[in-house]
Amino acid sequence: MKLWRLLPLAFLVVPIVEIAVIIQVGQLIGLIPTIALLLVESALGAWLVKREGSQAWVALTSSVRTGHLPTRELTDAALVLVGGTLLLTPGFVTDVFGFFLILPFTRPVARRALQGWVARRAVQATVGRPPTSTRTRGSGSTTSGSTAYGTDFGPRPGPAPGPVVPGEVVEPGRDDPKP
Numbered sequence: 001m002k003l004w005r006l007l008p009l010a011f012l013v014v015p016i017v018e019i020a021v022i023i024q025v026g027q028l029i030g031l032i033p034t035i036a037l038l039l040v041e042s043a044l045g046a047w048l049v050k051r052e053g054s055q056a057w058v059a060l061t062s063s064v065r066t067g068h069l070p071t072r073e074l075t076d077a078a079l080v081l082v083g084g085t086l087l088l089t090p091g092f093v094t095d096v097f098g099f100f101l102i103l104p105f106t107r108p109v110a111r112r113a114l115q116g117w118v119a120r121r122a123v124q125a126t127v128g129r130p131p132t133s134t135r136t137r138g139s140g141s142t143t144s145g146s147t148a149y150g151t152d153f154g155p156r157p158g159p160a161p162g163p164v165v166p167g168e169v170v171e172p173g174r175d176d177p178k179p
Contacts, residue, residue, distance in 0.1 A: 014089075014093070014094065017093055018090070018094065021092050022091060041092075042087070045095065045098060049102060052107075056073065071115075083102035085098075087099070
């Protein structure tokens with residue numbers, strides 16, 4: 001199922017769940033302590049987002065500067081961004097998820113889960129498709145938009161119909177095929 005199709009449902013369900021949890025906490029500890037707890041959570045979350053976000057930025061720029069592929073750093077930056085967004089949303093449930101994504105001792109678990117999900121999606125997206133890169137031949141020019149030298153034709157439903165015809169590939173400009 002597409003993740004984007006669940007967004008309208010999430011925008012409807014999450015506020016209802018948050019209001020219900022806030023009411024339950026308010027009944028349990030009282031109105032003033034509930035409001036104080038929400039304010040303390042927000043202040044702690046803002047401080048944590050600033051600290052972890054700046055550390056993620058420093059790690060990302062350092063990785064890029066040294067020429068390394070910043071996979072881990074980009075993942076951490078994305079998790080801090082999403083966690084910060086969740087912490088900006090008032091409520092206890094979104095704050096729990098936000099803290100889970102931001103805290104340095106729980107972020108590795110979220111990072112592994114996110115990287116596994118992205119890897120699975122990448123495999124699903126590429127299964128049954130031809131390579132999408134164009135090849136460079138001879139003069140150094142890239143053929144794009146034509147049928148020459150392996151340009152992307154999109155997904156193919158299966159093997160081509162009809163028999164396989166044996167043959168030989170002859171490079172353009174060569175009159176004599178190899179024996």
